[in-house]
Amino acid sequence: MALRVGVIGGGQLARMMIAPAVELGLDLRVLAEEDGMSAGLAATAVGDYRDLEAVRAFVADVDVVTFDHEHVPQEVLRALVADGVVVHPGPDALQFAQDKLVMRARLAELGVPQPDWAPVRSIDELQAFLDEHGGAGVVKTPRGGYDGKGVRVVRAAGEAEDWMDALDHGDALLVEELVPFVRELAQQVARRPSGEIVAYPVVETVQRDGVCAEVIAPAPAAGERLTAVARGIGESIAEGLGVTGMLAVELFETDDERILVNELAMRPHNSGHWSQDGAVTGQFEQHLRAVADLPLGSTAARAPWSVMVNILGGPAEGTLGDRFAAAMAEHPQAKIHTYGKAPRPGRKVGHVNVADEDLDDAVYVARAVAAHFD
Numbered sequence: 001m002a003l004r005v006g007v008i009g010g011g012q013l014a015r016m017m018i019a020p021a022v023e024l025g026l027d028l029r030v031l032a033e034e035d036g037m038s039a040g041l042a043a044t045a046v047g048d049y050r051d052l053e054a055v056r057a058f059v060a061d062v063d064v065v066t067f068d069h070e071h072v073p074q075e076v077l078r079a080l081v082a083d084g085v086v087v088h089p090g091p092d093a094l095q096f097a098q099d100k101l102v103m104r105a106r107l108a109e110l111g112v113p114q115p116d117w118a119p120v121r122s123i124d125e126l127q128a129f130l131d132e133h134g135g136a137g138v139v140k141t142p143r144g145g146y147d148g149k150g151v152r153v154v155r156a157a158g159e160a161e162d163w164m165d166a167l168d169h170g171d172a173l174l175v176e177e178l179v180p181f182v183r184e185l186a187q188q189v190a191r192r193p194s195g196e197i198v199a200y201p202v203v204e205t206v207q208r209d210g211v212c213a214e215v216i217a218p219a220p221a222a223g224e225r226l227t228a229v230a231r232g233i234g235e236s237i238a239e240g241l242g243v244t245g246m247l248a249v250e251l252f253e254t255d256d257e258r259i260l261v262n263e264l265a266m267r268p269h270n271s272g273h274w275s276q277d278g279a280v281t282g283q284f285e286q287h288l289r290a291v292a293d294l295p296l297g298s299t300a301a302r303a304p305w306s307v308m309v310n311i312l313g314g315p316a317e318g319t320l321g322d323r324f325a326a327a328m329a330e331h332p333q334a335k336i337h338t339y340g341k342a343p344r345p346g347r348k349v350g351h352v353n354v355a356d357e358d359l360d361d362a363v364y365v366a367r368a369v370a371a372h373f374d
Contacts, residue, residue: 006058009069017268049076151210184253185230187199200279204222215270233259248269274308307354307359315343
């Protein structure tokens with residue numbers, strides 16, 4: 001009987017696990033939040049991931065559980081583990097991707113380079129931090145933020161007063177120094193329960209309005225030192241936190257050549273979509289290999305350069321499907337991936353991958369294909 005992998009969450013990340021699961025001979029099952037979600041092709045149940053009994057019913061006939069997102073509550077995760085369910089990544093690791101304050105404290109214990117930070121519970125505490133860090137900082141809600149949500153650059157404590165007023169008693173916001181970075185990078189690693197670990201090339205990410213817009217693999221002008229430092233950070237975090245599956249570490253490269261950790265994701269990640277067509281083993285196959293405790297695949301690049309451009313929003317008229325023929329005819333070397341989502345301003349509805357010998361050509365083609373879907 002094929003190994004049964006249950007994915008909690010029916011978004012595009014679960015959708016993109018379907019094809020590699022078929023190729024690996026795995027039986028993929030998905031718990032979707034509602035009908036008609038991106039991973040509907042593999043959805044075997046619809047239910048609330050916060051409802052323990054709904055999740056228990058879903059996992060009753062799977063061999064291992066993994067995730068499309070990090071939002072499943074700790075009490076649900078720990079109840080599954082207590083029931084004897086195999087969960088990857090487990091709750092002890094996933095807590096560090098669910099709560100940024102917990103993450104920052106643990107990374108400090110591991111000696112991982114990161115921005116100056118502090119928990120703040122009052123306007124006075126926040127203002128004191130800003131005063132000590134040049135009058136500016138980045139305030140984050142510890143839980144639930146993604147794609148720029150729950151993140152606010154402030155230059156006066158009063159600019160976060162609404163978030164402060166909404167805190168429950170004893171809770172805190174996270175404030176970090178405003179890092180003078182020159183670019184953003186991402187390092188992906190995969191780790192299986194038996195301890196085997198592999199790393200992908202460090203990549204450069206381009207953010208627009210808090211959302212990843214483009215990725216270049218490998219990061220241009222990434223010398224041996226930067227590559228080694230980024231890989232070392234990724235591997236030390238994966239091992240130090242006990243991550244199983246894919247781990248994405250978002251990084252800042254500063255103007256004084258420091259590499260600092262910004263965020264973590266314990267699942268396939270937008271910064272790794274390029275690997276579907278640009279690496280020997282794409283991140284979705286790699287994640288499934290890892291959580292199933294199968295030997296990990298090669299992370300070697302298939303071409304000197306790979307570029308990923310997100311399709312954001314989609315066409316104002318018509319459907320994404322209406323645009324495929326023209327895009328494919330004009331640039332047959334491009335790979336187009338869409339998520340089965342209705343167009344909406346700013347929404348990630350797909351992405352384009354191009355692997356090429358020449359970086360400029362790859363960037364041009366990927367952008368041109370994505371533009372067909374505006």
